[in-house]
Amino acid sequence: MNSSPKELQVVIVTGGGHGIGRALCRRLARDGVKVVVADIEGDAAETVAAEIDGVAMQVDVGDEPAVIQLVEKVESEVGPVNMFISNAGVAYGDADSGSISAEGGLNPVADRWAISWNVNVMSQVYAARAVIPKMLQRQGGYIVNIASAAGLLSQIGDAAYSTTKHASVGFTESLAINYGDDGIKVSVVCPQAVATRLIGMEDDSDATEGGFGGNEVDGILKAEEVADIIVDQVLEGRFMILTHPQVTTYIQRKSGDYDRWIGGMRKFRRSLAK
Numbered sequence: 001m002n003s004s005p006k007e008l009q010v011v012i013v014t015g016g017g018h019g020i021g022r023a024l025c026r027r028l029a030r031d032g033v034k035v036v037v038a039d040i041e042g043d044a045a046e047t048v049a050a051e052i053d054g055v056a057m058q059v060d061v062g063d064e065p066a067v068i069q070l071v072e073k074v075e076s077e078v079g080p081v082n083m084f085i086s087n088a089g090v091a092y093g094d095a096d097s098g099s100i101s102a103e104g105g106l107n108p109v110a111d112r113w114a115i116s117w118n119v120n121v122m123s124q125v126y127a128a129r130a131v132i133p134k135m136l137q138r139q140g141g142y143i144v145n146i147a148s149a150a151g152l153l154s155q156i157g158d159a160a161y162s163t164t165k166h167a168s169v170g171f172t173e174s175l176a177i178n179y180g181d182d183g184i185k186v187s188v189v190c191p192q193a194v195a196t197r198l199i200g201m202e203d204d205s206d207a208t209e210g211g212f213g214g215n216e217v218d219g220i221l222k223a224e225e226v227a228d229i230i231v232d233q234v235l236e237g238r239f240m241i242l243t244h245p246q247v248t249t250y251i252q253r254k255s256g257d258y259d260r261w262i263g264g265m266r267k268f269r270r271s272l273a274k
């Protein structure tokens with residue numbers, strides 16, 4: 001069922017300080033929404049909020065008490081949260097020590113599996129726990145979780161990212177199944193490559209090639225394009241939002257013959273190693 005941006009008065013966007021999150025904040029503000037820009041980087045949140053006449057909140061989404069506090073603060077100081085967009089995410093890449101290693105290949109962290117699990121998955125559970133009871137009382141609301149095409153297919157070179165994004169898709173499916181009858185609208189977003197810092201590109205980049213994916217990944221989109229697709233499809237009431245059309249074909253190939261798909265991915269991986 002189609003909705004109008006007018007239904008959305010207050011929207012929280014996590015990871016709103018950069019990349020896709022920032023583009024979502026800008027688009028929603030253009031639609032007349034009061035946007036809460038929530039980010040672990042308080043300065044980045046402040047900059048975006050100032051640009052769009054929004055509200056900045058510094059928060060680590062992997063910390064449940066902090067997420068509860070964020071929602072309580074927004075509800076009391078800004079207004080009832082109509083939509084919570086869990087967009088903040090991290091990717092560390094496989095280190096030379098391999099896909100099962102705790103080490104991150106791109107950035108040094110003590111245990112990339114633990115951090116990826118917390119930020120890419122548990123943050124979405126914490127947000128849902130904090131906001132869904134309030135939405136149920138109001139008989140409506142939206143939960144939008146940003147996962148990845150890596151959560152449907154696989155990200156060669158980042159096992160922790162692929163695994164946690166699959167979990168994000170699984171969790172969001174459960175939300176849609178369990179709360180859809182209660183008026184809670186749920187969407188999961190599964191983009192392929194987007195020109196942001198996450199894939200090693202410049203912040204707010206206009207480039208459509210480069211990054212870690214480079215030419216190996218077809219069709220790098222700009223964050224602003226992706227944000228427009230996401231908001232339009234959320235308002236159309238779509239559950240699964242695929243910003244890159246080719247992902248539909250890849251999913252069909254995977255589900256049509258899983259073993260053949262694994263073989264194809266192994267071949268692709270070998271070609272990347274050359």
Ligand SMILES: NC(=O)c1ccc[n+]([C@@H]2O[C@H](COP(=O)([O-])OP(=O)(O)OC[C@H]3O[C@@H](n4cnc5c(N)ncnc54)[C@H](O)[C@@H]3O)[C@@H](O)[C@H]2O)c1
Pocket residue numbers: 014015016017018019020021038039040041044059060061062087088089090119146147148149190191192193194195196197198199
């Ligand atoms: N860029 C891509 O190619 C791509 C593709 C598919 C999915 N995604 C997903 O899109 C989402 C946004 O990523 P992006 O590409 O814009 O990356 P980005 O690095 O540009 O932005 C991520 C934002 O999340 C914030 N953040 C990170 N950890 C946080 C934490 N613990 N608490 C609060 N904020 C935190 C960062 O400060 C940053 O502002 C992520 O979930 C990512 O996995 C990105």
